[in-house]
Amino acid sequence: MKLLKTLNIVPMVRNLGLFFSLILAIVFSMYAAQYPTGKDPYVPVLSSNFYYEKSKAVVGWATKVDPRALKFILETDLPVISEKSSDKLLPNTSSVVQFFLNLLSGVKLNDPLSYLKSEIPMMDIVPVTAEITEEFSPSEVTEPSKPKFEKSSQEPVVNKISSTTPLIALYNTHTSETYELTDGLTHIKGKAGAVSIVAKEIEKTIQKKYKIAAVYSPLIHDLSYNKSYIESEKTVKQLLKDNPKLEMMFDIHRDGMVSRENSVTKINGKNVAKIMIVVGTNARVNHPKWRENLEFARKLNAKMDSMYPGLSRGISIKQGRYNQQYSTQSILVEIGSAKNTTDEAVESARLFADIVVAVLNDISKN
Numbered sequence: 001m002k003l004l005k006t007l008n009i010v011p012m013v014r015n016l017g018l019f020f021s022l023i024l025a026i027v028f029s030m031y032a033a034q035y036p037t038g039k040d041p042y043v044p045v046l047s048s049n050f051y052y053e054k055s056k057a058v059v060g061w062a063t064k065v066d067p068r069a070l071k072f073i074l075e076t077d078l079p080v081i082s083e084k085s086s087d088k089l090l091p092n093t094s095s096v097v098q099f100f101l102n103l104l105s106g107v108k109l110n111d112p113l114s115y116l117k118s119e120i121p122m123m124d125i126v127p128v129t130a131e132i133t134e135e136f137s138p139s140e141v142t143e144p145s146k147p148k149f150e151k152s153s154q155e156p157v158v159n160k161i162s163s164t165t166p167l168i169a170l171y172n173t174h175t176s177e178t179y180e181l182t183d184g185l186t187h188i189k190g191k192a193g194a195v196s197i198v199a200k201e202i203e204k205t206i207q208k209k210y211k212i213a214a215v216y217s218p219l220i221h222d223l224s225y226n227k228s229y230i231e232s233e234k235t236v237k238q239l240l241k242d243n244p245k246l247e248m249m250f251d252i253h254r255d256g257m258v259s260r261e262n263s264v265t266k267i268n269g270k271n272v273a274k275i276m277i278v279v280g281t282n283a284r285v286n287h288p289k290w291r292e293n294l295e296f297a298r299k300l301n302a303k304m305d306s307m308y309p310g311l312s313r314g315i316s317i318k319q320g321r322y323n324q325q326y327s328t329q330s331i332l333v334e335i336g337s338a339k340n341t342t343d344e345a346v347e348s349a350r351l352f353a354d355i356v357v358a359v360l361n362d363i364s365k366n
Contacts, residue, residue, distance in 0.1 A: 143298075145305055145312035155307075157358045159210045166215040167247040168206055168356060169239045170199045173232040173323070173332075175220040177254050182342040186256075192220060194342040198335050198349045199252040205353035212357065215243055229323060236323045236330075247360060248296075249330040251322065253278075254345065258337035264344060265310040273336025273348040276313040277301055280332075283319040290321070292328035299362070300331070303355050311351060 161167070178193030180186050187193060196218065203216040217239060221231040232251065240246060255263070255276060264271050277297045281290050297315050304312040313334075324330040335352065336345040 142317070143301070143315040145301065145310075145314045157210070157354050158361065159212070159357055160361055161357075161364060162211055163213050163245075165245045166213045166243045167245060167360065168203075168212065168214040169217070169243060169246050169249045170203055170214065170252055171217040171219070171232060171235050171239070171250075172196055172199055172221065172253070173228050173251050174222050174225075174253055176222050179254065179336065179340050179342045179345060180338040181340060186338045190220070190223060192218065194345065195252055195254050195335070197342060198254075198345045199250075201346050201349040202250070202252070202353045202356070205350050206357060209353070210357045212360070215239065229320075233323045236326055240326060246327070247329060247363070248356065249327050250356075251330075251332045253332060253334050254340070255334040255337035258339060260339040262313070263337040263339045267308050267311060267347075267351060270347050271341075271344050272311065272351060273340040273345040274313045275304065275311055275336075275348060275352060276334040277315045278322065278332035278334060279315060279317050280321040280324045281317060281319055282321075285321060287321045287325045289325055289328050293324050293330055296329045297331050299359050300355060303359050303362070304352075307355060307358065308351050311348070 172192075172195050174187075175196055176187040176189055176191060176193045177195045178186065178188050182194065200216055200218075203214045206212050206214045217235050219231075219235055221235065222228040223231075236249065239249070254273075263274055265274055266272070277300060279290065279294045279297045280287060282288070294315075294317065301312055301315050322332050324332070333352070335348050
C-alpha cells in the first residue's frame with residue numbers, strides 16, 4: 001500500500017516541478033537582463049520604461065505557450081481544476097464553486113497563465129503610452145507645431161514691462177520628475193527632481209534678464225503620486241492669493257516615454273529639449289476657462305515657432321483640467337522627456353523664458 005502511494009506521488013512531484021521550473025526560468029531571465037551593458041550604461045532597473053519594455057517581452061513569450069499544455073500538467077496533479085469543469089457539478093453550483101476557488105487561490109483555475117502572472121506581477125502590466133506614465137488620458141487632439149522660419153529669428157525680445165510684483169508663477173505638480181540621461185532614473189521619490197531646476201531657471205531668467213518679478217513654489221506635490229494634482233491645487237490657490245497681479249501660471253513637467261529623436265533639437269548650435277504645451281478641457285468636469293487657456297497656448301506656440309523653429313512639439317489638448325480652471329492664462333508645459341539631459345532642459349528653459357516675456361509684452365499692447 002505504501003509502495004502504491006509512493007508511486008502516485010512521484011509523477012505529481014515531477015510534473016509540478018516542471019511547472020514551477022518554468023516560472024523560475026522566466027524570473028531568472030528577467031533578473032539577468034537587468035544589468036547594464038556597454039551600449040546601455042544607465043541603470044535600467046530604475047527606469048519605469050525598463051519595466052514597461054520587459055513586461056511586453058515576457059507577455060509576448062508567455063502567449064506563445066499553449067495554455068492547454070500548462071493546464072494538462074496542473075490537472076494531472078490538482079484534480080480540483082478538472083473537477084471544476086466536470087459534468088458532476090450542476091451549472092449553478094459550478095459557477096459558485098469556481099468563484100470561491102478563484103477568490104481563495106487568487107488565480108483563475110482554468111487559466112494557467114494566471115499562475116505565472118500571480119508570481120510575476122510584471123506580466124500583468126497593461127501596455128501603456130507615454131502619457132499614462134505622466135498621468136494623462138489620451139489626447140482629444142494635438143495641434144502640431146508650424147514654424148514659419150527655417151532658422152531662429154535671432155531677434156532679441158524687446159521688453160517694455162517692469163514689475164516688482166510677480167506677474168508669472170511656476171510650480172511642479174510632479175516635483176520628483178527628473179531626466180534619465182543625467183540621473184539614471186526618471187523620478188527621485190520623495191525629493192525634488194531636475195524639473196525643479198528647470199522651473200527655477202525660467203524664474204531666474206525672467207527676473208535677471210528682463211527685470212520682471214516671478215515666483216516659483218518649491219513645494220513637493222507628489223509624495224503620493226495619485227494625489228499630486230490635489231496637492232498642487234492648494235499651491236495654485238495660495239499663489240493666486242499671495243500674488244493678485246499674476247498674469248501667467250506654468251506647471252512645469254517633463255514628458256515620459258518619448259524617443260530621444262523626438263525629445264531633442266538644436267537651437268543656436270546647442271542641443272535643447274523640445275517643448276510640448278498641454279491644455280485641459282471641460283470633457284470630464286466643469287472648466288469654463290479652458291478655451292481662453294487654449295488661446296493663450298496658441299500664442300505661446302506661435303511665438304515659439306517664430307523665435308525658435310523646431311523647439312515646439314505642438315499643443316496637446318487633454319480631457320483633464322490640471323488645475324488650469326483658476327486662470328485664463330494657465331498651462332502645463334512639458335520641457336523635454338525622460339530621454340533628455342538636465343543641461344538640455346535648462347537650455348530650453350532659458351529659451352522658454354524669452355518666449356514668455358515676448359508674449360507678455362504682446363498681450364500688454366492689446
